[in-house]
Amino acid sequence: xxxxxxxxxxRPTPMGLLTLRRRRPPSSDIDIYEIKLGDEFLMSSQFxxxxxxxxxxxxxxxxxxxxxxxxxxxxxxxxxxxxLENARVRSLIVVDALAEVIEWHAQGLLPLGRELTGDPRCRxxxxxxxxxSDSSAGFDSAAPARRFDAVLVDIDHSPRNLLHPRHxxxxxxxxxxxxxxxxxxxxxxxxxxxxxxxxxxxxxLAGAFAxxxxxxxxxxxxxxxxxxxxxxxxxxxxxxxxxxxxxxAAPTTD
Numbered sequence: 001x002x003x004x005x006x007x008x009x010x011r012p013t014p015m016g017l018l019t020l021r022r023r024r025p026p027s028s029d030i031d032i033y034e035i036k037l038g039d040e041f042l043m044s045s046q047f048x049x050x051x052x053x054x055x056x057x058x059x060x061x062x063x064x065x066x067x068x069x070x071x072x073x074x075x076x077x078x079x080x081x082x083x084l085e086n087a088r089v090r091s092l093i094v095v096d097a098l099a100e101v102i103e104w105h106a107q108g109l110l111p112l113g114r115e116l117t118g119d120p121r122c123r124x125x126x127x128x129x130x131x132x133s134d135s136s137a138g139f140d141s142a143a144p145a146r147r148f149d150a151v152l153v154d155i156d157h158s159p160r161n162l163l164h165p166r167h168x169x170x171x172x173x174x175x176x177x178x179x180x181x182x183x184x185x186x187x188x189x190x191x192x193x194x195x196x197x198x199x200x201x202x203x204x205l206a207g208a209f210a211x212x213x214x215x216x217x218x219x220x221x222x223x224x225x226x227x228x229x230x231x232x233x234x235x236x237x238x239x240x241x242x243x244x245x246x247x248x249a250a251p252t253t254d
Contacts, residue, residue, distance in 0.1 A: 008109050011100040013037075015164075018100050020109060033076060033110060035101065037163075043075040045111070049219040050192055050230035051075070051154055055082035057215055058152045058190030059089070061234050065149070066090040070139045070182075072129035072153035074101050077112035079154055079192075084119050092122045093139055095129045097155075102126055129155060130167050134175070138182045150188040151179060158195035158231075171201060176208035176235075186239045193231040201233070209235035 004026070010019040016038035022031050033045040059067060067089045071080050074096035083092050094116070096102055102124045105113035116122050129139075137144040139151075156162045159171035169175045179189060189209065197214035205212035212235040218227050 048078040050217040051078040052082045053217045054192045061188045067149045070151045073155040099126045152190045154192035158193040159201045183237045189235045191233040205235045210238035211236045
């Protein structure tokens with residue numbers, strides 16, 4: 001392999017061929033890491049602003065005390081790393097359906113892997129986030145029914161553009177209500193999306209949480225478009241049972 005491109009590993013999975021590669025663009029000294037599933041790009045280190053904002057916005061919405069956090073989707077680790085940079089974080093469970101991705105981090109094949117696996121607050125778990133969310137046992141097998149201060153999710157491309165059809169249940173009213181049961185009162189659910197704000201999804205969020213807001217995160221996509229954007233939804237569970245849910249009329253731009 002040349003210095004400008006290297007295939008670091010590839011693994012057959014039930015979902016298709018999973019590939020990890022590193023490339024260096026011309027006239028650059030920065031390596032870009034990418035994970036592909038078949039012909040589809042799952043994640044790239046070239047654009048990480050919204051993944052980092054998912055952690056920042058989600059944790060900021062939980063305004064007090066120590067934080068016990070779940071991240072759904074490990075990927076290249078940028079959301080988990082941003083969570084651990086918050087001094088209030090007491091514990092972090094990161095759930096990923098692909099054991100291969102967890103192995104790449106443990107082996108140090110990805111830039112953030114050693115930091116994540118070396119932090120005693122952080123536990124990487126191979127599992128089905130969607131099944132865990134739907135279960136009364138929740139996200140921590142060592143403490144069934146444990147509740148958390150924040151659940152941050154970056155798995156599907158958006159609530160409508162899914163990696164697998166069975167994920168759809170999470171994004172409907174019943175799935176969101178079940179996820180909310182895994183949060184403490186005042187706890188936060190935050191979701192990354194590649195699509196613009198979805199009014200129907202915002203209404204569903206408002207039915208399950210006390211507040212819901214869509215943040216539009218803009219960034220330069222390095223192709224001359226400084227206004228590329230992702231969406232981060234942030235929803236907060238009521239502090240008191242029965243508190244009325246609300247949703248902002250318009251998204252914010254960060």
